[in-house]
Amino acid sequence: MNEAALTAGLRAVDEQVFETLVRTYGGRLLAVARRMLHEEEDARDAVQEAFINAFRSRHTFKGDAQISTWLHSIVVNVALMKLRTRRRKPEESIQDFLPRFLPDEHHAEHFPSWTEPVDVALSRKETADMVRKAIEALPETYRTVVLLRDIEGLSTEETATLVDTTPNAVKIRLHRGRLALRTLIAPHLAGAHA
Amino acid sequence: MTDLCCREVSEFLMEYFDNTLPEDVHAGFHGHVATCQNCRVFLEQYRETIVAGQMACKDEGAADCPEDLVRAVMTALGKEPKA
Numbered sequence: 007m008n009e010a011a012l013t014a015g016l017r018a019v020d021e022q023v024f025e026t027l028v029r030t031y032g033g034r035l036l037a038v039a040r041r042m043l044h045e046e047e048d049a050r051d052a053v054q055e056a057f058i059n060a061f062r063s064r065h066t067f068k069g070d071a072q073i074s075t076w077l078h079s080i081v082v083n084v085a086l087m088k089l090r091t092r093r094r095k096p097e098e099s100i101q102d103f104l105p106r107f108l109p110d111e112h113h114a115e116h117f118p119s120w121t122e123p124v125d126v127a128l129s130r131k132e133t134a135d136m137v138r139k140a141i142e143a144l145p146e147t148y149r150t151v152v153l154l155r156d157i158e159g160l161s162t163e164e165t166a167t168l169v170d171t172t173p174n175a176v177k178i179r180l181h182r183g184r185l186a187l188r189t190l191i192a193p194h195l196a197g198a199h200a
Numbered sequence: 201m202t203d204l205c206c207r208e209v210s211e212f213l214m215e216y217f218d219n220t221l222p223e224d225v226h227a228g229f230h231g232h233v234a235t236c237q238n239c240r241v242f243l244e245q246y247r248e249t250i251v252a253g254q255m256a257c258k259d260e261g262a263a264d265c266p267e268d269l270v271r272a273v274m275t276a277l278g279k280e281p282k283a
Contacts, residue, residue, distance in 0.1 A: 033263045184250060
């Protein structure tokens with residue numbers, strides 16, 4: 007079923023079409039929710055809630071964006087709401103994962119080159135799993151911004167609105183999150199693979 | 201502008217890749233990176249880290265929606281008023 011037919015069916019409250027929507031986009035939305043929430047049950051709840059929200063607000067979908075983009079923004083919103091309502095643990099500091107510098111402002115460590123191009127390394131499932139685990143290990147404030155900006159492809163301004171902060175704070179969190187992610191994955195990519 | 205130091209290069213990496221470095225800082229950035237092998241490696245790894253994250257996550261959504269989740273959504277929607 008093409009995008010136009012899905013849009014028409016969505017507006018006409020055609021259950022068959024809505025089921026097609028769930029089947030077509032549910033897997034992708036579940037992946038987004040899993041990345042943000044980790045807990046499988048929470049991720050499934052988020053997808054279900056997202057589709058219900060989409061159904062309720064179907065008249066607001068103007069068709070000027072793709073349905074996938076519209077659904078994506080809904081599930082991201084639902085996942086962020088769930089993150090906010092979770093009991094907050096004191097957040098781990100990101101400081102230990104940031105580069106360290108000597109008093110003369112040089113790097114305190116030597117960075118060995120990675121042994122192969124990243125696209126080659128990432129073609130192996132175990133390396134992709136390692137990178138996903140490293141993203142999960144980032145403190146939540148930074149992980150959320152890295153996910154929204156680098157993985158989900160939102161703009162700085164969109165991300166700032168969603169996480170209720172300023173664009174400048176998003177930039178700082180993104181940069182630190184990337185630096186920390188590099189620290190976490192580097193030991194696995196610098197010679198670990200024979 | 202004089203060349204930047206390693207710390208400053210590290211702080212400006214995102215702006216460098218976003219092409220938003222002011223012109224004078226850009227020159228100082230390049231001046232340092234041209235002579236500092238450690239920062240060249242670090243710069244490349246910063247870029248590759250972004251690519252690694254994107255590649256690690258890109259196939260996750262290829263899976264079909266689990267059947268029980270499809271049923272759960274449709275059951276929940278069946279309780280919604282249609283109009």
